[in-house]
Amino acid sequence: MFELIEAIDIDVDAGALAGAASGAGAGRARGRAWVDANHPLLRDHFPDAPVLPGTWALELAAQVAGPFVEELDRHRDQSNPGPDRGRPRWAVLAMVRSAKLKQPLWLPAALEIEARTMRVDAATVTVRVDIGRAPLSSEVAVTAELTFGLVEAPAGSSAVAQREARLARWKAAF
Amino acid sequence: MMTDPDLVAAVIPLVRDTLGLGEEVAISAGTLPFYDLRFTSMDLLDLIFRLEERFGVTIPEGTLYRLARGDLDDAEFCAQGHLTAQGRSQLLALLADSPLAIFPDRIHAATLQRFCTVAAFARLVAHLLAEAGRDRACSS
Numbered sequence: 001m002f003e004l005i006e007a008i009d010i011d012v013d014a015g016a017l018a019g020a021a022s023g024a025g026a027g028r029a030r031g032r033a034w035v036d037a038n039h040p041l042l043r044d045h046f047p048d049a050p051v052l053p054g055t056w057a058l059e060l061a062a063q064v065a066g067p068f069v070e071e072l073d074r075h076r077d078q079s080n081p082g083p084d085r086g087r088p089r090w091a092v093l094a095m096v097r098s099a100k101l102k103q104p105l106w107l108p109a110a111l112e113i114e115a116r117t118m119r120v121d122a123a124t125v126t127v128r129v130d131i132g133r134a135p136l137s138s139e140v141a142v143t144a145e146l147t148f149g150l151v152e153a154p155a156g157s158s159a160v161a162q163r164e165a166r167l168a169r170w171k172a173a174f
Numbered sequence: 175m176m177t178d179p180d181l182v183a184a185v186i187p188l189v190r191d192t193l194g195l196g197e198e199v200a201i202s203a204g205t206l207p208f209y210d211l212r213f214t215s216m217d218l219l220d221l222i223f224r225l226e227e228r229f230g231v232t233i234p235e236g237t238l239y240r241l242a243r244g245d246l247d248d249a250e251f252c253a254q255g256h257l258t259a260q261g262r263s264q265l266l267a268l269l270a271d272s273p274l275a276i277f278p279d280r281i282h283a284a285t286l287q288r289f290c291t292v293a294a295f296a297r298l299v300a301h302l303l304a305e306a307g308r309d310r311a312c313s314s
């Protein structure tokens with residue numbers, strides 16, 4: 001489902017990341033996605049009235065928030081004095097703390113996804129993600145709190161290379 | 175000023191909500207979330223969020239470590255990731271309401287929360303409220 005995200009922009013506030021006790025306000029990520037009404041997996045959701053499934057909204061939220069969390073972790077690693085400094089970590093979605101589907105997102109839809117930090121711990125980061133039709137300032141349709149666990153990234157696989165290329169593409173497109 | 179029993183009574187529903195447990199599951203001050211209710215680290219994080227929201231406190235990572243360490247410096251409290259004998263004594267004193275049998279000889283510094291009772295979490299909140307110099311009444 002990576003084909004739905006079109007662009008991503010990540011902005012880490014290094015000062016806030018270092019200063020805040022909880023890590024709230026340590027940055028923001030914004031993503032853009034396009035979901036077509038004729039997506040083959042949505043024919044039954046629902047016939048003649050395609051609407052974005054809640055699970056898809058959470059998946060899109062994670063696809064934007066995950067790279068954001070990783071970039072936060074990389075920034076934090078720069079001031080890490082420990083022996084594990086420089087070992088990249090991946091963000092794995094560990095908990096959907098809450099998810100509110102405030103209104104249906106009828107398709108087709110150009111979506112904006114915005115993630116902000118709520119809490120930054122050594123091995124987990126919790127972000128709040130808002131999703132709505134572009135521009136997001138109009139009305140938020142989905143709000144979720146997602147917690148990511150940070151795990152050591154595997155090295156040297158083709159999947160990793162594909163992932164890095166995908167992220168670079170998304171960033172360049174913003 | 176909320177008394178300790180009032181705080182425990184306010185914390186119990188939060189523990190219950192964290193795991194989605196009904197009233198038929200007995201939870202008391204002495205309940206050990208990790209041992210009795212099978213808490214995971216994600217459940218603990220969820221509970222921390224609930225405590226922060228309910229009581230208006232901030233519980234940064236390392237709060238329990240800091241409380242257990244007290245006036246000891248890091249080297250006196252913890253060596254190579256495990257509590258020293260002195261550190262272990264301090265932890266046991268802080269968590270005196272937890273059964274002695276659950277504390278292993280070597281306690282990893284990252285596992286301190288596993289030994290907390292519900293009452294210990296209430297005491298943590300009380301400490302933070304006192305630190306913040308606030309006096310909050312339980313609100314329904």
